[in-house]
Amino acid sequence: MIEITREDFSVDEIVEGLQPRGVGAVLTFVGIVRGKSKGRAIERIEVEVYREMALKQLESIRYETIKLFGVEDVAIIHRFGSLKVSDRIMVIAVAAKHRREAFQACRYVIENIKKRVPIWKKEITVEGDFWVEDVKP
Amino acid sequence: MKIRVLYFAYYKELVGKSEEEIHIENDSTLENLLEIVKKLHKPLKEESGRIIIAVNNEYAKGETRLKEGDLIAFFPPVSGG
Numbered sequence: 339m340i341e342i343t344r345e346d347f348s349v350d351e352i353v354e355g356l357q358p359r360g361v362g363a364v365l366t367f368v369g370i371v372r373g374k375s376k377g378r379a380i381e382r383i384e385v386e387v388y389r390e391m392a393l394k395q396l397e398s399i400r401y402e403t404i405k406l407f408g409v410e411d412v413a414i415i416h417r418f419g420s421l422k423v424s425d426r427i428m429v430i431a432v433a434a435k436h437r438r439e440a441f442q443a444c445r446y447v448i449e450n451i452k453k454r455v456p457i458w459k460k461e462i463t464v465e466g467d468f469w470v471e472d473v474k475p
Numbered sequence: 476m477k478i479r480v481l482y483f484a485y486y487k488e489l490v491g492k493s494e495e496e497i498h499i500e501n502d503s504t505l506e507n508l509l510e511i512v513k514k515l516h517k518p519l520k521e522e523s524g525r526i527i528i529a530v531n532n533e534y535a536k537g538e539t540r541l542k543e544g545d546l547i548a549f550f551p552p553v554s555g556g
Contacts, residue, residue: 385555386484386487387555388481388529388548388550391532391533391548392555394532416556427556428556451555451556452553452556453553454534454553455553455555455556456483456529456548456553456555457554457556458483458485458550458551458553458554458555459554460484469484469485469554471551471554
């Protein structure tokens with residue numbers, strides 16, 4: 339499942355959705371709006387997305403991940419719009435037979451989202467607004 | 476020919492709009508279009524080395540030849556996740 343949405347999501351529902359396939363593990367990674375960035379207190383963030391291209395990229399990443407690591411399924415949900423500190427930004431869920439490939443696959447997904455999916459974050463702080471630049475692992 | 480151009484994130488703010496239509500000679504490349512766009516929107520000049528470009532929702536390089544009706548997007552490095 340790939341989704342780009344303004345709405346919050348339930349991690350439990352996503353995990354349940356991946357379970358009926360009889361897998362041994364579902365690994366989830368949840369990205370959350372941080373409270374501080376470069377010493378500045380964050381009020382909220384604005385997430386902008388180039389929807390058509392981002393969906394295409396996410397679908398490619400999902401397909402590559404299943405092929406490369408032999409995992410059973412991958413779900414990715416990314417939010418956009420205005421988000422508060424502690425809000426969920428995204429979730430990656432990987433269903434696999436074993437933990438090793440689940441962790442490798444999840445890492446591959448998040449690194450590739452940060453590298454190539456056209457989504458941008460702007461941090462709104464008391465000191466001004468700042469676009470987040472080149473996030474390195 | 477007519478080309479539809481989209482701007483995202485910081486570039487949308489620099490340019491002051493999210494999209495526009497640009498007329499360009501037939502057989503032009505993406506590099507030619509970028510030169511026109513930088514002339515139209517001076518603040519984008521400063522961004523030269525880091526502008527990312529997509530053609531019809533796929534990443535593309537400067538030598539790509541454009542055709543009527545192409546959808547081009549210019550944007551800064553991504554920061555999702």
